[in-house]
Amino acid sequence: MTPYAIIMKKRDGEALSPEEIIFMVDGYTKETIPDYQMAAWMMAVFIQGMTPEESTALTQAMLDSGDSIDLSSIGKITVDKHSTGGVGDKVSLILAPLVASLGVPVPMMSGRGLGHSGGTLDKLEAIPGYRVGLTEEEFINQVKEIGVAIIGQTRSLAPADAKMYALRDVIATVDSIPLIAGSIMSKKLAAGPNAFVFDVKTGNGAFMRTMEMAEEMARTLVDIAILSGRQAQALITDMDQPLGYYAGNALEIYETIQCLKGEGPEDLMTVIMEIAGMMLMMGGKADSVEVGKSLAQTALDEGKGLAKFKEMVAAQGGDTAYIDNPDLFPKAGTIVPVKAPRAGFIHGIDTLEMGMICVALGAGREMADDVLDMSAGIIFSKKVGDQVEEGETMLTLFTNKKEGVDTIVNRALAGIKIQDSPCQPNPIIYKVVNKDGIFDFS
Incomplete structure (x- = not known):
């Protein structure tokens, strides 16, 4: 078995055996296979794709490169959720404590912001004192004791992924679905x-911009999970406009609290409740998704989700006074309303650009070592389908930057399409993906 032969086999469109995939991943991780051969192999994967069995073998090889966490001592079915990311996506912050409040443990390892997409860990760190860096023992004990923890990933999990991702980043294979799925699932497993429930976003603010890409990603993630002996379902949801009304770190914690008080916007709550129903069914607390959704709504109405969120924040060192009184969060020094240049109806929002505007305001990172401005971001007053009058505020920018704000305002104006005729927003949920296939959501 040689790298040359394996590269040639995949280049020619043949399926690789698990042993061949393990050979490549293990060799690269241990530095017996050089960058140039691994780069050639990953480009062949990018061009030719992988079967579900190959993708699962890739995931397993990456998983086996490091440690795994044993949650069996929790004694219950544990359920996690993963989103492919977007703008205003705070679903995990509301969903995890809500589901945990009904007795399904949610051990969640999340990430930081990536490009235009905000990160769950960055948002939680807007709460003073919140620790995302728990030890494995602390993580397991917290899930045992209160049913939920949201933390950052430990370096000992799937180290092959970090090494392979760094190479993918410079050889134009970041958007290979088998490689993305292997990266996600090796860490999740x-x-x-x-x-698992996967929330695969599609639209102009998603990494999977087309429905075809979203379906392939959702199908691949579900296949890998099932072939790895786990339960799994996915939703394909809309990211042609921001989710909810708030984008930015402390701003999204504020909207999280609103949601947990039962005051969340319809688009955001629709996604949360559907995934909650799936998680509760998988966790053995509901006979169907609909029953799970009903249980989740009752828990929300009774304040159980908010109470569990506070309990999680306290357990991880966060100051719960900020949950009781969100007005304690620091305010941005510069607050700029962006007003409609004409009357009409909002026909489109450039969601990717809105995410990049959040970065420019200070809510995201332009360089890896940038310090985030937790008060920065955007509050949207209008969404697709809404009517606006000339001079009416469409969104408001929050920043502490003194320079370049006028340019950002112009970018925001250019990112909103106003027309004379009424229009309807896209559905928030498009499809459901499970072991039986891909189905339209109804």
């Missing part, structure tokens, strides 16, 4: 849950 290493964290130990029994079941």
